[in-house]
Amino acid sequence: MYHLFITGVGTGVGKTLVTTILCHQLRAARRAVWAVKPVVSGFDDRDPESDPLLILRSLGVDPSPERVASISPWRFAAPLSPHEAARREGRRVTIDEIRWFCDRPAGTPGPSSIVLIEGAGGVMSPVAVDGTCVNLMYEIGASVLLVTGTYLGAISHTLTAISALESHEIGIDALVVSESSESVGLAATVEALRHYASRRLPILTLPRLAGSPEDRWRSAPPLIDFVPEFDHD
Numbered sequence: 001m002y003h004l005f006i007t008g009v010g011t012g013v014g015k016t017l018v019t020t021i022l023c024h025q026l027r028a029a030r031r032a033v034w035a036v037k038p039v040v041s042g043f044d045d046r047d048p049e050s051d052p053l054l055i056l057r058s059l060g061v062d063p064s065p066e067r068v069a070s071i072s073p074w075r076f077a078a079p080l081s082p083h084e085a086a087r088r089e090g091r092r093v094t095i096d097e098i099r100w101f102c103d104r105p106a107g108t109p110g111p112s113s114i115v116l117i118e119g120a121g122g123v124m125s126p127v128a129v130d131g132t133c134v135n136l137m138y139e140i141g142a143s144v145l146l147v148t149g150t151y152l153g154a155i156s157h158t159l160t161a162i163s164a165l166e167s168h169e170i171g172i173d174a175l176v177v178s179e180s181s182e183s184v185g186l187a188a189t190v191e192a193l194r195h196y197a198s199r200r201l202p203i204l205t206l207p208r209l210a211g212s213p214e215d216r217w218r219s220a221p222p223l224i225d226f227v228p229e230f231d232h233d
């Protein structure tokens, strides 16, 4: 089992888009893949483009309520930080519970699968009562993909996120720069990040994609090259 955690410099930067593109491309490459979004706030079961529904669609699975619950057991209605959205529903979730869930989620095709885990919000969003996403990544011991945008401020947010991950001894396998709707420029942002971040950090770019979610998955450039080949549990 290869766990890859998709985190971001904040909410709305492109984590779900990247997760679903990875599912689409890994399936096209005949790799065994599964994906989960354990904690979702702002969840509306009538929204056909909620994160769990998009993820199931990209896995080629019909999005029944049972399937949604199986990839996203902690769904909260309030569009707030998960700790607060959970509190409003009188619920609580711990880092350890999420870690257990992510270890071997139901639906995973086999022991040598790639399991993608989409985080909630940014690197230090309070995902549980006892910790933030960075604590969860550390406990899971997953490889980490950091997603950022090209909006004004993204360079600082990215360097701050990298610094937070490093200070928690979490390595970053790759950075994906996804072109924001209000962009200061994809090439300029990548150039700045190459200059100010570690030269060893692989940087992948995702230009602005148009069309339906499926159109976007089909037209995206390859993002899976950094996912290692492996044949062990």
Ligand SMILES: Nc1ncnc2c1ncn2[C@@H]1O[C@H](COP(=O)(O)OP(=O)(O)O)[C@@H](O)[C@H]1O
Binding pocket: 008, 010, 011, 012, 013, 014, 015, 016, 017, 018, 178, 179, 180, 206, 207, 208, 209, 210
């Ligand atoms: N490169 C891109 N091209 C087109 N749309 C994008 C791109 N990056 C992000 N988006 C769009 O921006 C919105 C927020 O992205 P999303 O993946 O949901 O972010 P997150 O999961 O980090 O909250 C979505 O509608 C998504 O499709």
Ligand SMILES: [Mg+2]
Binding pocket: 015, 016, 017, 051, 118
């Ligand atoms: Mg998302």
